[in-house]
Amino acid sequence: MPVTNQALAGGYQLLNYRVDRQISRGGFSIVYRAFDEEGVPVAIKEYLPSSLVLRTEGDIVRASSAENLTSFRYGMKCFFEEGRALAKINHPNVVRVLNFFRANETVYMVMRYERGRTLQQHIQMRQDQMSERLVRHVFMHLLNGLREVHTHKLLHLDIKPANIYLRTDGSPVLLDFGAARQTLTSARPKLAPMYTPGFAAPEQYREPDRLGPWTDVYGVGASMFACLAAFAPQAADARVSEDHLVSAKKIWAGQYSDNILEVIDWCLRLDPLERPQSVFALQKAIRDIPPIKRKLGFFGSLKKMLFSEIGA
Amino acid sequence: MRFTIFQESRKGSRKTNQDRIAYTYSRDTLLLVVADGMGGHAGGEIAAQIAARLFIERFQQEAKPILKNPLKFLQDTMLRAHAALGSYANQFSMLETPRTTCVACIVQAGHAYWCHVGDSRLYLFRQGGLIGATKDHSKVQYLVDQGIIGAGEVAAHPDRNKIFSCLGGLVDPVIDLSRRTPLRNGDVLVLCTDGLWSVMDQHEISTWLTSTPILTTAPQMMREGEKRGGPEGDNLSAIVVRWGPETLTDEQTTTVTESLGIGDFETQIERTLTLTDRKGTQRDLTDDEIEHAIEEIQSTIQKYRR
Ligand SMILES: Nc1ncnc2c1ncn2[C@@H]1O[C@H](COP(=O)(O)OP(=O)(O)O)[C@@H](O)[C@H]1O
Numbered sequence: 001m002p003v004t005n006q007a008l009a010g011g012y013q014l015l016n017y018r019v020d021r022q023i024s025r026g027g028f029s030i031v032y033r034a035f036d037e038e039g040v041p042v043a044i045k046e047y048l049p050s051s052l053v054l055r056t057e058g059d060i061v062r063a064s065s066a067e068n069l070t071s072f073r074y075g076m077k078c079f080f081e082e083g084r085a086l087a088k089i090n091h092p093n094v095v096r097v098l099n100f101f102r103a104n105e106t107v108y109m110v111m112r113y114e115r116g117r118t119l120q121q122h123i124q125m126r127q128d129q130m131s132e133r134l135v136r137h138v139f140m141h142l143l144n145g146l147r148e149v150h151t152h153k154l155l156h157l158d159i160k161p162a163n164i165y166l167r168t169d170g171s172p173v174l175l176d177f178g179a180a181r182q183t184l185t186s187a188r189p190k191l192a193p194m195y196t197p198g199f200a201a202p203e204q205y206r207e208p209d210r211l212g213p214w215t216d217v218y219g220v221g222a223s224m225f226a227c228l229a230a231f232a233p234q235a236a237d238a239r240v241s242e243d244h245l246v247s248a249k250k251i252w253a254g255q256y257s258d259n260i261l262e263v264i265d266w267c268l269r270l271d272p273l274e275r276p277q278s279v280f281a282l283q284k285a286i287r288d289i290p291p292i293k294r295k296l297g298f299f300g301s302l303k304k305m306l307f308s309e310i311g312a
Numbered sequence: 313m314r315f316t317i318f319q320e321s322r323k324g325s326r327k328t329n330q331d332r333i334a335y336t337y338s339r340d341t342l343l344l345v346v347a348d349g350m351g352g353h354a355g356g357e358i359a360a361q362i363a364a365r366l367f368i369e370r371f372q373q374e375a376k377p378i379l380k381n382p383l384k385f386l387q388d389t390m391l392r393a394h395a396a397l398g399s400y401a402n403q404f405s406m407l408e409t410p411r412t413t414c415v416a417c418i419v420q421a422g423h424a425y426w427c428h429v430g431d432s433r434l435y436l437f438r439q440g441g442l443i444g445a446t447k448d449h450s451k452v453q454y455l456v457d458q459g460i461i462g463a464g465e466v467a468a469h470p471d472r473n474k475i476f477s478c479l480g481g482l483v484d485p486v487i488d489l490s491r492r493t494p495l496r497n498g499d500v501l502v503l504c505t506d507g508l509w510s511v512m513d514q515h516e517i518s519t520w521l522t523s524t525p526i527l528t529t530a531p532q533m534m535r536e537g538e539k540r541g542g543p544e545g546d547n548l549s550a551i552v553v554r555w556g557p558e559t560l561t562d563e564q565t566t567t568v569t570e571s572l573g574i575g576d577f578e579t580q581i582e583r584t585l586t587l588t589d590r591k592g593t594q595r596d597l598t599d600d601e602i603e604h605a606i607e608e609i610q611s612t613i614q615k616y617r618r
């Protein structure tokens with residue numbers, strides 16, 4: 001008996017979308033590339049938790065027992081949360097949801113297809129270290145997206161390089177709101193936490209009532225750390241008992257500006273209160289880094305002037 | 313809707329706090345309510361509580377997610393609260409009906425509507441100037457209207473506590489309704505009890521709350537008000553709403569209501585009122601709920617489509 005769920009086959013017609021191929025398979029879902037009637041590529045996320053074997057052949061998802069069905073339906077709530085969260089966010093640095101529907105006894109989320117690769121892949125494929133310029137570029141834009149997410153009283157709670165997508169033009173897109181909960185509105189989170197070691201903040205392990213913007217800030221700091229190190233920082237639960245994390249300022253002194261290294265260390269503070277308390281505060285800290293001195297041509301300085309006018 | 317909201321009730325120097333304040337909002341409509349239980353009468357605290365609770369409960373029944381007729385909602389709820397106080401007194405064979413003042417405000421589709429009974433007040437400030445206010449149902453206000461005393465003499469007048477309209481009174485309440493008043497970003501709504509307005513005039517209140525992040529200055533204003541009340545100080549309460557996204561502070565203080573689902577409410581009640589949580593409990597989803605969730609997400613996608 002097969003032990004994994006079967007993905008939909010290439011060419012499968014799903015509502016008005018034609019499935020092209022599977023892009024990724026995760027704990028909760030399978031992501032496909034597909035095309036709509038006009039041939040525009042889309043990414044479709046199919047809710048199909050890997051812990052429940054529900055489809056060994058064909059397309060229909062079938063629960064083998066009542067208990068199985070209950071778990072399946074219960075987990076669906078997270079998927080709806082993700083859809084709800086993303087549907088109302090329309091921001092260039094946050095993945096765009098185009099449609100949401102029910103079929104094959106499960107649910108699907110259709111997203112704008114982004115060309116590029118995840119920051120995780122980017123880190124792994126590079127031979128040399130990422131430049132400060134690129135790190136700053138990626139995170140400044142990403143933080144604009146995250147700020148919009150927080151404005152909607154949502155926390156992402158799973159910020160890590162695998163959930164940050166880099167378009168071919170270098171602009172970042174925040175993906176995977178599977179862990180997002182509306183925790184900013186209610187005193188206590190409604191669903192069990194989900195986290196990735198190394199990128200999850202300590203409060204995600206033990207103090208769910210202390211989640212806040214600073215929790216995503218930790219994930220951002222850990223992701224920046226990973227860009228420099230090409231590996232994740234020590235997991236926060238281990239850090240709480242014995243902190244072996246060497247500060248970024250020590251590891252990369254002289255290779256990156258003091259400011260960016262200080263920002264990383266600031267985001268990675270174990271005490272939530274000692275981190276930047278909002279994305280805005282973090283952005284301000286990153287902006288404060290004096291720009292690397294370069295001779296700018298006339299257009300360069302004009303552009304810079306314009307941006308500083310528009311910026312903030 | 314986007315707004316910044318503050319509410320606080322302070323006891324002053326009294327043994328009990330008979331003020332009740334609360335707000336609740338659905339995705340598209342906001343309700344604010346302030347009630348000041350009348351201490352000289354039996355159960356002022358109960359009266360204020362019943363009135364505030366009735367507003368919240370009726371709102372959650374009717375705002376789905378908007379009210380059909382906000383002014384009618386306000387007026388009906390005042391009348392029902394008045395009736396509820398009467399039947400409460402009957403039920404417990406009270407000699408006197410519990411009484412309270414009440415001011416309530418609805419904001420919906422960018423317009424404010426308000427309604428009051430007694431001397432709890434609403435002020436609407438725009439760029440520091442007063443552009444809307446309630447007029448107390450009080451003896452001194454009557455004297456002002458007749459030109460017998462000046463507005464400046466109200467707060468210190470010996471009869472300033474005498475009001476001729478309240479909920480739970482022997483005669484039916486006089487209920488004043490506002491017009492439908494368009495709001496602009498940056499407008500500040502203040503609902504307060506006499507504990508605040510009697511120690512601080514409207515100009516000063518406006519100064520505290522104009523061009524400053526209200527979440528910082530409103531608490532300072534309340535502390536100052538309590539201090540001024542001195543050893544005889546009355547309970548003082550206020551709800552302050554700054555309409556539109558907060559632009560005066562680094563912090564994320566703006567309430568964004570679009571994150572609420574249809575049928576969801578966020579409610580904040582200052583002090584002992586408790587309401588049951590209407591949100592779903594932890595169980596698996598029915599087919600209907602799945603269909604409903606999908607419909608809702610689809611309509612949100614449509615709404616936010618550029
Ligand atoms: N809109 C998209 N465009 C292109 N690729 C995507 C898109 N959404 C997801 N992916 C790909 O699918 C992977 C998994 O998606 P994600 O939303 O993180 O789901 P999971 O819950 O399985 O982690 C991503 O790492 C990315 O490679």
Ligand SMILES: [Mg+2]
Nearest residue numbers: 026162163176
């Ligand atoms: Mg992921």
